[in-house]
Amino acid sequence: MSTLAYDGTAMLGRQLKRIRNNPGLVVLTQTMPITMLLFFGYVFGSAVAMPGERYRSFLVPGLLAATAAGGLTTGMLQASQDAHRGVMDRLRTLPVSRAAVPLGQAVADLVVTAAGTVPLLLVGLAVGWRIEGSAAQTAGALGLLLLFRFACTWAGILLGMLPRNEEAAGQLASTTFVLPLLSNAYIPADGMPGWLRTLVEWNPISAVATALRSLFSPRLSASLEQGGAAIARVPSHAAWPVAHPVAGSLAWCAVLIAVFAPSAVRRYARPR
Amino acid sequence: MTTTYAVLSEGLKKRFGDVHALRGLDLAVAQGTVCGLLGPNGAGKTTAVRLLTTLLHPDAGSARVAGHDLLREPAAVRRRIGVTGQDTSVDGDLTGRQNLRLFARLHRVRDASARADELLERFGLAEAADRPASGYSGGMRRRLDLAASLVRRPDVLFLDEPTTGLDPASRNRIWDTVRHLTEEGTTVVLTTQYLEEADQLADTIALVDRGRVAHTGSPPELKALIGAYAEVVVTDADVMVKAAGVLDRLTGAEPALDRDRKAVGAVTRDPTLTLPRLVRELDSAGVPLLDASIRPPTLDDVFLRLTGSKELVA
Numbered sequence: 001m002s003t004l005a006y007d008g009t010a011m012l013g014r015q016l017k018r019i020r021n022n023p024g025l026v027v028l029t030q031t032m033p034i035t036m037l038l039f040f041g042y043v044f045g046s047a048v049a050m051p052g053e054r055y056r057s058f059l060v061p062g063l064l065a066a067t068a069a070g071g072l073t074t075g076m077l078q079a080s081q082d083a084h085r086g087v088m089d090r091l092r093t094l095p096v097s098r099a100a101v102p103l104g105q106a107v108a109d110l111v112v113t114a115a116g117t118v119p120l121l122l123v124g125l126a127v128g129w130r131i132e133g134s135a136a137q138t139a140g141a142l143g144l145l146l147l148f149r150f151a152c153t154w155a156g157i158l159l160g161m162l163p164r165n166e167e168a169a170g171q172l173a174s175t176t177f178v179l180p181l182l183s184n185a186y187i188p189a190d191g192m193p194g195w196l197r198t199l200v201e202w203n204p205i206s207a208v209a210t211a212l213r214s215l216f217s218p219r220l221s222a223s224l225e226q227g228g229a230a231i232a233r234v235p236s237h238a239a240w241p242v243a244h245p246v247a248g249s250l251a252w253c254a255v256l257i258a259v260f261a262p263s264a265v266r267r268y269a270r271p272r
Numbered sequence: 273m274t275t276t277y278a279v280l281s282e283g284l285k286k287r288f289g290d291v292h293a294l295r296g297l298d299l300a301v302a303q304g305t306v307c308g309l310l311g312p313n314g315a316g317k318t319t320a321v322r323l324l325t326t327l328l329h330p331d332a333g334s335a336r337v338a339g340h341d342l343l344r345e346p347a348a349v350r351r352r353i354g355v356t357g358q359d360t361s362v363d364g365d366l367t368g369r370q371n372l373r374l375f376a377r378l379h380r381v382r383d384a385s386a387r388a389d390e391l392l393e394r395f396g397l398a399e400a401a402d403r404p405a406s407g408y409s410g411g412m413r414r415r416l417d418l419a420a421s422l423v424r425r426p427d428v429l430f431l432d433e434p435t436t437g438l439d440p441a442s443r444n445r446i447w448d449t450v451r452h453l454t455e456e457g458t459t460v461v462l463t464t465q466y467l468e469e470a471d472q473l474a475d476t477i478a479l480v481d482r483g484r485v486a487h488t489g490s491p492p493e494l495k496a497l498i499g500a501y502a503e504v505v506v507t508d509a510d511v512m513v514k515a516a517g518v519l520d521r522l523t524g525a526e527p528a529l530d531r532d533r534k535a536v537g538a539v540t541r542d543p544t545l546t547l548p549r550l551v552r553e554l555d556s557a558g559v560p561l562l563d564a565s566i567r568p569p570t571l572d573d574v575f576l577r578l579t580g581s582k583e584l585v586a
């Protein structure tokens with residue numbers, strides 16, 4: 001086995017053991033979207049210009065995208081915890097491949113997310129959301145979800161290492177809650193004023209939420225042309241990543257990984 | 273025969289903002305020996321250890337550790353060293369056993385689980401092995417830290433204040449471990465605040481003061497630099513001056529007079545000045561003595577004299 005694969009596996013094991021010994025953060029981040037689904041789905045559902053069941057079908061992919069974006073927050077919290085703890089000093093003096101620690105963190109997060117998303121999918125199905133796409137489309141949607149999570153986690157890992165201390169990183173992480181609010185995850189963008197809509201449509205979460213809607217519910221997305229109340233209504237003048245949501249999402253993921261993964265590894269390996 | 277140096281540094285410098293933590297550290301540690309870095313708080317001991325273990329990048333200077341260039345081959349250095357830093361460096365979220373297994377695996381130890389069990393046993397942690405390390409007492413965490421630096425026998429072991437906060441029994445166990453390792457050929461660089469520890473363990477002591485090595489030598493050599501302290505206590509204050517005259521002649525150093533105790537003392541570097549001779553000389557000069565002593569210097573004295581620092585009086 002190559003050094004990176006071996007060390008990465010060992011570090012993956014470390015992260016999974018940490019989560020098993022101390023599951024609080026994971027349980028919280030995975031139950032939060034379910035609470036939000038029930039709260040938004042029934043409280044907002046009555047106020048949005050879509051029938052309740054339709055809104056919940058709109059909301060589930062949005063919540064999935066927003067939860068995947070939460071990789072940014074968890075990545076930051078875990079990386080800053082690590083960065084300011086003595087154990088990193090020990091790992092830095094071991095003959096360990098430099099990329100192994102951040103890679104182990106990102107992959108462990110992916111494993112946990114994959115498992116943690118199942119309850120949200122089940123509750124979604126229970127409140128009226130349906131998977132209507134082909135098997136390939138569904139697999140593609142789930143794959144995209146994990147890819148987006150992976151990309152966001154790398155961004156989190158880098159950003160978590162930048163602040164001077166854990167408190168500052170915690171404060172920075174707590175500001176990330178606005179990111180899904182500034183997307184079309186919970187509310188369609190069409191009603192927003194022009195400048196805000198532009199901002200929202202260039203938010204990667206919007207591209208991913210739209211892509212998930214189009215893959216899970218292709219029929220409803222297509223019904224836009226027939227004047228139906230589409231759950232994935234995409235105005236023709238939408239920004240490119242939202243107008244071409246699947247390609248747009250893949251492009252966002254590629255950009256995020258290309259920018260953040262190498263710089264996170266470099267930052268981790270740099271002697272102070 | 274030429275000496276092989278396990279650690280050889282030249283002019284290592286490190287600055288943190290305005291603080292010059294190291295101003296040119298020259299250190300030579302022969303293979304298989306124990307080198308004690310001794311110095312007051314803030315002298316730069318930890319900074320030196322962190323530089324030599326690839327955790328910090330020096331602003332200037334160079335070093336070879338375990339036969340490899342620190343700056344050009346950090347990975348090769350890491351394969352050959354063990355490190356226990358001043359602060360805890362185990363994962364509090366993992367149990368003691370999980371910690372040791374992880375580090376053993378990363379060191380490519382063949383049977384990581386067996387090695388972990390063996391170390392837990394040796395460091396008296398077997399009972400606590402399956403509890404998260406965050407719940408360990410300070411001394412237990414320290415022992416886990418030390419065990420973690422020994423998952424594989426290192427060529428060079430760096431210990432930054434290894435026994436601070438340990439009870440006497442644990443401290444003795446660590447000392448035994450260090451002695452045992454050097455018998456097997458490991459070189460040890462340790463920093464300490466305890467003079468006794470340096471005296472007990474170190475083959476050479478490097479006195480670190482304000483970012484530099486002020487003096488190096490074996491404990492006896494350093495003590496010889498200072499000399500012994502000859503002191504007599506007389507019966508009557510009137511004869512103190514007479515006693516001082518004799519001591520001056522014998523030692524060539526200026527005697528100090530303590531009027532309250534009626535004591536006169538002077539530093540001597542003359543090995544032929546023994547206690548009987550001292551008594552004889554004073555007696556024949558007609559000085560009535562109550563007490564006489566020649567006290568070898570402690571590392572305390574060495575420290576105060578050589579670094580001019582009063583902070584490290586243990």
Ligand SMILES: Nc1ncnc2c1ncn2[C@@H]1O[C@H](COP(=O)(O)OP(=O)(O)OP(=O)(O)O)[C@@H](O)[C@H]1O
Nearest residue numbers: 288291292293311312313314315316317318319320
């Ligand atoms: N990361 C850092 N940032 C700023 N200053 C630092 C840093 N590390 C060390 N220093 C400063 O460098 C100097 C040397 O510190 P160092 O920790 O090497 O001393 P030490 O000899 O190990 O002291 P002690 O006996 O207290 O452990 C001190 O003045 C310290 O404040």
Ligand SMILES: [Mg+2]
Nearest residue numbers: 317318319358
């Ligand atoms: Mg120190």
